[in-house]
Amino acid sequence: MRFSALLLALVTLAATPARAELLHRLTLQGLRGVSIAYDAQVCGFWVATEGREVILLNTAGEEILRFDSGLSQVRSLTAERAALLLADGWGGFRRVDRSGRPIDSDFSLSATLSDTEGLHADADGSYLVVEDDPSRLLRVAPDGAVLMELWGDGFSPPMIEPQGVERDPFSGNILVVDDNEGLNALFELSPEGEVLSVTPLSQWGRDAEGVALQPETSTLMIGFDGGNAVAIFDWRPTGRSIETPLARGPDCAFS
Structure with a gap:
């Protein structure tokens, strides 16, 4: 009986994903980061x-500018080569230039997309793209x-409420934050x-919503709905999924 209990514990431990290397730098209070996108x-x-x-924040978290999108809300966003792509969370998308003017x-x-x-x-x-009802990660x-x-919900452990998504161009790994209805963790x-690591985030904030990475410096930003906060970290991948790094835009590591 004792041996069986030990064996079960070892199997459970082996099945538990690793945690990523995540070093907290600082937290910006009063900023509700429901979606974050790095722009090279x-x-x-x-x-x-x-x-x-x-x-728009610099890599130290200082505000550079802001604009009114003209949408009733911006639920998620990403940076393209010549534009920003904004989503209202109900299936509508809008491209704007970097001063906010519609293109x-x-x-x-x-x-297939609605709750983006x-x-x-x-x-x-x-x-x-990630959606939380149902819980899906898509490539479109x-x-x-x-x-x-x-x-x-088929991942191990399940990712119940994915809220933000990013990809590291050096490792090829995809980063997704799961909010408080799930694990409040970074997948x-x-x-x-394939689940490579799952890192709990509750010691830095509640209800993780957005995630973005500056790859040159491994500066990771995670937005939390609970408490209206954006935390800044140093992050390292657990390993590489690709042989050749992806295109990542201009090198601005020291800007």
Whole structure:
């Protein structure tokens, strides 16, 4: 009986994903970061607060500018080469330039998308998207075709409420934050959806919502709905999923 209990404990321990290396630098209070996107073109982080405004921070967390998006709310956003792509969380998308002016008419990125909680423009032109009802991680082509669909509740451990998504161009790993209805944790995934690490976040904030990475310096920003806060970390991947790094835009590590 004692041996069986020991064996079960060892199996459980072996099945528990590793934790990522995460070193807390500072926390910005009073900023509700429901979606965050790193932008190599301006060497800063765009933050959506689920209101109309979009805010640009430098890598130290200092505000550079803000603009009114013209949308009723911005639920998620990502930086493209020539524009920012904003999502209202109800299936509507809008491209704007980096001062907030609309570039084209509002549109639907894909008929399958409605509750868009997190959005990331990947190096090949496709988009990584997370939704929480149901819990899904998708890769969507520019023409709206779904190239990959993974169900978070099938992960081990389950990812119940994915809210923000990012990809590290050096390791190829995908980062997703799961909010308080899930584990309030940072999931690190392979491009195919294998769980590489799960890092609890509750000691730094409640209800994780947004995530973004400056890859040159491994500066990671995570937004928390509870307490209206954005925390800044040093982060390291647990390993590499790709042989050749992805395109990442201009090098602005020391800006």
